[in-house]
Amino acid sequence: MSMWSSEARTDRLLKDERERADRERLATLTATAKRGLVAFADTGAALEEIQRDELWRLEAPTWSEWCRETLGLTDRRVSQLMDAAKTARTLKGLGLKLPSSERVARELAGLTPEQAVEVWQEVTADDDAPSAAKVAKAARSRKPRKAGRKPALAKPISLRVPGAAVRIVPRKNGWSGMVAALEHALEVARQREAEQAKKAA
Numbered sequence: 001m002s003m004w005s006s007e008a009r010t011d012r013l014l015k016d017e018r019e020r021a022d023r024e025r026l027a028t029l030t031a032t033a034k035r036g037l038v039a040f041a042d043t044g045a046a047l048e049e050i051q052r053d054e055l056w057r058l059e060a061p062t063w064s065e066w067c068r069e070t071l072g073l074t075d076r077r078v079s080q081l082m083d084a085a086k087t088a089r090t091l092k093g094l095g096l097k098l099p100s101s102e103r104v105a106r107e108l109a110g111l112t113p114e115q116a117v118e119v120w121q122e123v124t125a126d127d128d129a130p131s132a133a134k135v136a137k138a139a140r141s142r143k144p145r146k147a148g149r150k151p152a153l154a155k156p157i158s159l160r161v162p163g164a165a166v167r168i169v170p171r172k173n174g175w176s177g178m179v180a181a182l183e184h185a186l187e188v189a190r191q192r193e194a195e196q197a198k199k200a201a
Contacts, residue, residue, distance in 0.1 A: 019058070026055040030070060040102035041092070044085020047078055083109035087116055096120060100129045107135040115142045 032039075032046040050056055051063060060066035064075040071078065084105035088098050090113045099105040099120075108116040119138045123130040157168045157178060168181050 022055055023058055026050065026058055029055065040081060040105065041085045041088035041098065044081045044083070044088070044102075048082050048085065051078075051082070080106050080109070090116055091120055097124065097128070099135075101132070103132045104130065104135055107132050107139050110143050111139055115139075118142070 029046040029050050032042055050066075056063055056066035056070075060069055067073050067075045067078045073081075081102060084099075084102040087105045087108045091098055094117060096117070099108075108119060111119065116139075119135065119142060123135050123138050127134070156170070159166045159168070166182075166185075168178055168185075170181075
């Protein structure tokens with residue numbers, strides 16, 4: 001019995017030690033993340049590690065809440081920082097000069113690593129510190145185009161006819177116009193009336 005409780009105590013001590021180490025690691029990484037945009041690459045890398053290893057669970061029930069409560073940022077903003085850090089790592093790995101700010105690096109997000117390098121080399125060919133707007137303009141031509149918006153459906157139409165009111169509500173699937181809808185409705189109505197007449201007879 002004492003051997004069992006000794007094992008349980010050892011397990012508990014190990015668990016406590018792991019949690020203490022994780023809390024220390026979280027504190028260190030959070031401090032790095034809070035250093036600000038000056039060190040955006042380090043900030044993004046620290047945030048990636050916190051998210052990847054789920055260290056945020058030590059302080060909050062959700063990633064989104066941890067971002068908001070601990071950093072005062074939305075999880076969307078934190079994702080932008082992490083994306084910028086990934087871009088910086090790609091450029092640094094190839095020996096290229098890093099963007100001057102997270103805002104500039106963020107404009108390369110959404111591109112493949114090859115495209116990001118291509119855009120960065122293009123904009124830095126004649127300018128050591130290109131602006132975010134310049135990078136965005138160069139990146140725009142390489143980013144996949146978003147599918148165009150689907151045309152808006154017509155609004156519901158109400159028609160008054162002798163003895164009734166008819167309402168036509170367009171649907172996404174198969175809307176082909178008011179006249180076609182009315183013709184189809186008329187056919188359905190005729191079939192129903194015929195069925196009712198048979199039942200009544």
